[in-house]
Amino acid sequence: MRFIISKSIRSANHLRKYFYRNRNISPQSADRTLLKKFNSQRPLGPMPKICYAPWQNLFFNTNGEGIMCCKNTKVVLGKYPQNSIHEIWFSQKKELLQNAINNNDLSKGCFKCYDAIKQNSISSMTSIFYDKYGLLPQTNYPRVLEFELSNRCNLACIMCSERVSSSIAKQKDESYKHQEIYDEEFVNQLDEFIPHLWEAKFFGGEPFLIDIYYKIWDKIIERKPRTKIVVQTNATFLNDKIKKLIQKGNFVLSVSLDSVNKENYERIRKNANFEKTIENIHWFGKRQKDLGVIATPFRENWKDIPDIIRFCNEHEYHLNFSTVYYPTNLAFWTWDTGSLKKILDLYKSIELPQKNNAQRKNKNSFLELISTIENWYESKLKNENFNEEFLGYISDQQIQIDDESVLKVNGKNIAEAKEKFFKNAKNLNKNEFEKLIQKFQPQTFSLPVDIVYLELISVDISTIIDVINKSDEAEISRKIKNIFNKASTKYIYEV
Ligand SMILES: C[S@@+](CC[C@H](N)C(=O)[O-])C[C@H]1O[C@@H](n2cnc3c(N)ncnc32)[C@H](O)[C@@H]1O
Numbered sequence: 052m053r054f055i056i057s058k059s060i061r062s063a064n065h066l067r068k069y070f071y072r073n074r075n076i077s078p079q080s081a082d083r084t085l086l087k088k089f090n091s092q093r094p095l096g097p098m099p100k101i102c103y104a105p106w107q108n109l110f111f112n113t114n115g116e117g118i119m120c121c122k123n124t125k126v127v128l129g130k131y132p133q134n135s136i137h138e139i140w141f142s143q144k145k146e147l148l149q150n151a152i153n154n155n156d157l158s159k160g161c162f163k164c165y166d167a168i169k170q171n172s173i174s175s176m177t178s179i180f181y182d183k184y185g186l187l188p189q190t191n192y193p194r195v196l197e198f199e200l201s202n203r204c205n206l207a208c209i210m211c212s213e214r215v216s217s218s219i220a221k222q223k224d225e226s227y228k229h230q231e232i233y234d235e236e237f238v239n240q241l242d243e244f245i246p247h248l249w250e251a252k253f254f255g256g257e258p259f260l261i262d263i264y265y266k267i268w269d270k271i272i273e274r275k276p277r278t279k280i281v282v283q284t285n286a287t288f289l290n291d292k293i294k295k296l297i298q299k300g301n302f303v304l305s306v307s308l309d310s311v312n313k314e315n316y317e318r319i320r321k322n323a324n325f326e327k328t329i330e331n332i333h334w335f336g337k338r339q340k341d342l343g344v345i346a347t348p349f350r351e352n353w354k355d356i357p358d359i360i361r362f363c364n365e366h367e368y369h370l371n372f373s374t375v376y377y378p379t380n381l382a383f384w385t386w387d388t389g390s391l392k393k394i395l396d397l398y399k400s401i402e403l404p405q406k407n408n409a410q411r412k413n414k415n416s417f418l419e420l421i422s423t424i425e426n427w428y429e430s431k432l433k434n435e436n437f438n439e440e441f442l443g444y445i446s447d448q449q450i451q452i453d454d455e456s457v458l459k460v461n462g463k464n465i466a467e468a469k470e471k472f473f474k475n476a477k478n479l480n481k482n483e484f485e486k487l488i489q490k491f492q493p494q495t496f497s498l499p500v501d502i503v504y505l506e507l508i509s510v511d512i513s514t515i516i517d518v519i520n521k522s523d524e525a526e527i528s529r530k531i532k533n534i535f536n537k538a539s540t541k542y543i544y545e546v
């Protein structure tokens with residue numbers, strides 16, 4: 052049955068490619084060209100929505116929070132155990148996010164996907180993963196559940212954090228006591244969701260060390276055995292219990308590997324043993340064709356990336372890269388342009404074969420990594436405030452979206468606010484002021500920059516004139532950006 056559905060999805064995609072080829076997703080969009088380009092590059096072809104996660108996915112993180120996907124940490128739908136899984140999934144906030152996505156508005160916490168689109172780094176984008184569910188008939192329940200239920204981990208990798216590694220938490224605070232939020236009751240509540248599940252994904256901590264996962268796996272295998280169970284593991288240990296379990300369920304493994312040089316690997320992955328990890332990876336690889344490998348490129352291992360690709364090519368493993376935004380002192384995006392140029396020079400000098408699927412996939416992942424670094428490099432050359440601005444843009448500060456605080460606005464409301472603003476601002480040169488506002492490029496597809504007028508109508512005009520007179524252009528631009536960002540979290544724009 053599933054085969055027939057996926058076959059019909061493929062043929063429907065060919066049709067949609069034809070129909071959508073020349074259609075703009077949103078006529079209001081400020082970034083129409085970018086959006087069109089993104090659609091033309093989606094592996095399954097153009098789709099009506101930018102992302103299907105708000106209809107298909109629910110992610111639980113180590114704090115008990117239920118969110119739309121692992122990348123949007125800004126909008127929390129609810130929190131376990133205060134809210135049940137049912138309450139979290141059926142929260143009104145989900146509808147508000149659906150509304151935003153329907154309008155191609157990625158300003159409600161979806162900056163990582165927006166950034167990936169801008170940087171032409173499409174294939175490893177989180178949103179792309181949900182495309183395959185986009186054409187299926189809509190159900191009231193998610194087809195995908197993602198679990199990051201515990202930070203229990205045996206390693207203390209140098210780029211990771213205490214939020215997902217209990218070993219790092221212990222390193223930072225000796226008195227740290229590991230506490231689980233999710234309990235037996237959580238597993239029981241999954242009964243309502245499992246019949247609708249197609250895919251369940253498990254992150255950590257280290258998934259094979261997290262007791263509650265074994266209970267959930269048993270339940271899935273018993274109730275809906277064909278559900279794909281995806282596990283992201285550090286591959287540091289593998290015992291008979293795990294081996295048996297993997298043969299029983301429909302497991303799909305993805306392993307982490309940040310260097311194929313023993314010394315570097317063990318320096319990055321503290322407490323791990325290189326030879327053991329490689330042995331385990333090959334055990335998984337023998338059992339699973341197209342084994343997934345995730346490498347996390349950052350300042351410590353940038354020279355090792357080409358060798359990781361060669362290793363994956365040799366064994367036909369499929370490589371993806373995990374972009375490091377934090378910690379900022381290890382990430383590429385904060386590095387000076389000289390260092391980024393060095394990375395680019397090395398990476399661009401490398402020729403990669405494309406003889407089979409794995410090699411083609413790995414080359415594509417590598418080209419996207421280069422494109423991401425190149426974008427940061429060029430942005431830094433153009434803008435000396437890049438680090439500061441990018442940090443503000445990616446900050447994990449949560450967006451308060453709830454029924455009371457969010458206001459739905461449309462073009463008419465904005466035009467009225469603008470008219471009211473200029474009526475009160477007689478001393479302001481309208482044309483010059485509008486030019487200042489229009490210079491600012493919003494980091495979103497469809498929120499018009501004019502939403503700032505909704506905020507500006509409540510600011511004293513003399514304060515605005517004072518800012519204009521006393522500040523340089525960069526300072527004014529920063530102020531407009533702050534007003535825009537504030538407005539973008541307060542309003543849902545309806546096309
Ligand atoms: C947090 S780990 C959890 C699963 C498992 N412990 C593992 O290492 O595969 C998931 C993935 O995130 C990657 N990762 C760790 N720190 C990261 C960071 N600061 N930025 C981006 N990815 C990171 C890891 O390398 C790994 O591939």
Ligand code: SF4
Nearest residue numbers: 204206208211216285
């Ligand atoms: S193994 Fe995974 S969760 Fe553990 S410290 Fe390393 S990256 Fe973080």
